[in-house]
Amino acid sequence: MSWFIYALLSALFAAATAILAKIGVKNINSNLATAIRTIVILFFAWGIVFAQGLYKQIPSISKVSLIFLILSGFATGLSWLFYFRALQIGEASKVAPIDKFSLVLTILLATIFLKEKITLPIGLGVLLITIGTYIIAFIK
Numbered sequence: 001m002s003w004f005i006y007a008l009l010s011a012l013f014a015a016a017t018a019i020l021a022k023i024g025v026k027n028i029n030s031n032l033a034t035a036i037r038t039i040v041i042l043f044f045a046w047g048i049v050f051a052q053g054l055y056k057q058i059p060s061i062s063k064v065s066l067i068f069l070i071l072s073g074f075a076t077g078l079s080w081l082f083y084f085r086a087l088q089i090g091e092a093s094k095v096a097p098i099d100k101f102s103l104v105l106t107i108l109l110a111t112i113f114l115k116e117k118i119t120l121p122i123g124l125g126v127l128l129i130t131i132g133t134y135i136i137a138f139i140k
Contacts, residue, residue, distance in 0.1 A: 015096070021084060022092040030084040037080070097136040104129050 025033045049055050061069075079102075086095045104126050110116040118126070 014100075018087065018092050018096045018099075022087045025084055025088040030088040031081060033088075034077075034080045034084045037084075038077070094137045097133045101129070101133045104133075 021033070021037070024037075083095070083099055086098070107116075107118065107122065107126055111118050
């Protein structure tokens with residue numbers, strides 16, 4: 001399968017996540033909801049690792065990779081905690097676009113830290129996404 005198909009599937013399941021989470025956090029604390037979701041992801045991800053025998057590669061992971069994966073885990077955890085709280089008190093149709101604004105932030109951070117180039121089409125796309133996010137989230 002190509003990267004594009006995986007990316008589309010990711011978008012589909014991210015959309016499903018927003019709707020399912022909005023319904024799920026209705027009557028419980030958003031942090032508890034995040035913890036429950038995390039347990040499911042934990043078992044799911046490790047189940048795949050063990051089923052594919054990938055656990056054997058753990059000793060060969062470099063310290064640098066491990067540190068950055070741990071930092072990424074913290075960032076993911078904070079993202080989920082804030083996302084679930086936002087879903088609990090806001091409309092999914094407004095929270096999701098703001099959450100997906102991470103695309104713009106990722107492009108900007110990739111330019112700064114990874115030295116990736118912003119071409120004219122990428123810059124235009126960033127501008128349009130920014131305008132679209134603002135319109136969806138704030139214009140009534």
